[in-house]
Every structure is written in C-alpha cells, then in structure tokens.
Amino acid sequence: xxxxxxxxxxxxxxxxxxxxxxxxxxxxxxxxxxxxxxxxxxxxxxxxxxxxxxxxxxxxxxxxxxxxxxxxxxxxxxxxxxxxxxxxxxxxxxxxxxxxxxxxxxxxxxxxxxxxxxxxxxxxxxxxxxxxxxxxxxxxxxxxxxxxxxxxxxxxxxxxxxxxxxxxxxxxxxxxxxxxxxxxxxxxxxxxxxxxxxxxxxxx
Numbered sequence: 565x566x567x568x569x570x571x572x573x574x575x576x577x578x579x580x581x582x583x584x585x586x587x588x589x590x591x592x593x594x595x596x597x598x599x600x601x602x603x604x605x606x607x608x609x610x611x612x613x614x615x616x617x618x619x620x621x622x623x624x625x626x627x628x629x630x631x632x633x634x635x636x637x638x639x640x641x642x643x644x645x646x647x648x649x650x651x652x653x654x655x656x657x658x659x660x661x662x663x664x665x666x667x668x669x670x671x672x673x674x675x676x677x678x679x680x681x682x683x684x685x686x687x688x689x690x691x692x693x694x695x696x697x698x699x700x701x702x703x704x705x706x707x708x709x710x711x712x713x714x715x716x717x718x719x720x721x722x723x724x725x726x727x728x729x730x731x732x733x734x735x736x737x738x739x740x741x742x743x744x745x746x747x748x749x750x751x752x753x754x755x756x757x758x759x760x761x762x763x764x765x766x767x768x
Contacts, residue, residue: 568614568701571693575675576607582637583607584673585702586662586686589617589710591654593735594745594762595728595754596718597643598654600661601709602669602686604637605702611635614704616697617711629712632705639705640668641713650757659684665706679703725751 575583588600605611611632617625633639642664644657652660659682666676666686676690679697683690696703715734722731728744728751735741735753745754745762 568699568704569610571677571691571700572605572607572702580675580689582671582673583675583677583702584638584666584669584687585677585679585696585700585704585706586666586684587679587697587703587707587710588658588661589707590714590735591658592737593755594737594741594758595646595730595735595751596714596721597645598649598657598661599641599643599710599714599717600658600665601639601641601706601713602662602665602673603632603639603702603705603709604669604671604673605632605705606635606637609635611701611705614701614708616695616704617707619698620708622715625708625712625715628705628708632709636705638669638671639709640665640670641709642668643714643717646753646755649755653757654755655682662686665710677703679707721753725753 572583582604584604586602590598644661649657662684663686676687677700678692681692681694697707718734719731729740733741
C-alpha cells in the first residue's frame with residue numbers, strides 16, 4: 565500500500581475494521597454552506613491518485629468522486645447552511661458538519677481520523693492529523709467528496725443567483741466576487757458575518 569494508507573494500515577494491524585476519515589470543505593468562502601464528508605474505504609481496494617482535494621484538478625476530483633462513492637464501504641456527505649454559519653460561527657459549523665457526516669454513515673466506524681487539530685467529538689476513538697488530507701487516504705477521500713459536492717452546489721447557485729460568478733469562484737472572495745457584491749449587494753446565500761469588511765456593519 566502507498567504512504568497515503570499508512571494510518572489505515574497501522575490501525576488495521578491494531579484490530580480496527582472500519583476506519584473512517586472525515587474532512588470539510590468551504591470554510592473560507594463568503595457564500596454558501598460548509599460541506600463535510602465521512603468515508604470508510606475498502607481496505608482491500610487501493611484507490612490510485614487519491615490526495616488532498618486542493619491538489620487535484622477538477623476533472624481528477626470528479627473521477628475520484630465516482631470511484632470513491634462506488635468502492636467505499638460507506639460514505640456520507642453533510643452540510644451546514646450559511647445562515648447557521650452566521651449564527652454559530654464557522655469553526656462550530658465545520659465541527660457540526662463533520663459530526664453530521666459521521667452520524668449519517670450506514671456503517672458504524674470503530675475509529676475516526678480527523679483532518680486538522682480539532683476533534684469534532686463525533687466518535688470516542690479518534691485521531692486528529694494536521695494536513696491529514698495529504699497524509700491519510702480516508703481523509704483525502706472525505707475531502708474530495710466534500711469539495712466536489714460543494715462545488716456542484718455552488719454551480720447550481722450560480723444559475724439561481726446570476727451575476728456573482730459562483731460557478732467560477734465557488735463563493736471565495738475573489739476580486740470579481742467582491743466587486744459583484746458591491747455592485748449587486750449580497751444575495752440569500754451570502755454569509756453576512758463574512759461581509760462586514762466589504763459592505764460594512766449593515767451586512768444582512
């Protein structure tokens with residue numbers, strides 16, 4: 565197995581049979597939900613090319629999305645809305661999205677690998693891995709499912725809210741996006757708590 569499977573391999577040696585990776589996507593954008601995914605990979609099937617979703621092309625992410633959802637033992641994708649992000653803040657929303665994703669699995673994991681340095685408290689036996697989406701196949705798989713799902717949603721929102729360019733920048737604070745907000749004002753899926761530096765304290 566490749567180095568991406570080293571955590572999963574070690575945990576399997578310790579007797580864990582359903583190792584789950586979880587990660588989120590969309591913490592930084594000015595618009596749209598934050599997404600998270602949880603994935604239990606088949607230990608007998610190595611997915612070649614799996615890596616941190618940010619290091620992959622959109623085409624490669626889409627290919628791997630299909631392969632992961634076809635071959636995973638179990639997977640779950642969840643999101644927390646922009647309104648909830650404004651209400652509870654992005655850190656809490658990220659943790660909630662991961663908890664929802666893990667809770668949605670049809671197979672109960674016996675160990676959880678979490679990207680980053682904060683444990684969402686989704687499972688009693690867990691390990692946080694900083695940069696885990698580039699170090700663990702399970703976390704990388706979760707990062708791909710979360711990223712692709714969110715990107716697809718933002719492409720849909722681009723049709724519903726034309727003029728902002730959501731299909732292109734996916735809600736991130738690009739120059740084009742900021743100019744569109746100033747020109748058109750925020751729309752329903754903007755995170756008002758993220759816009760104060762752009763349109764002032766009246767962002768709502």
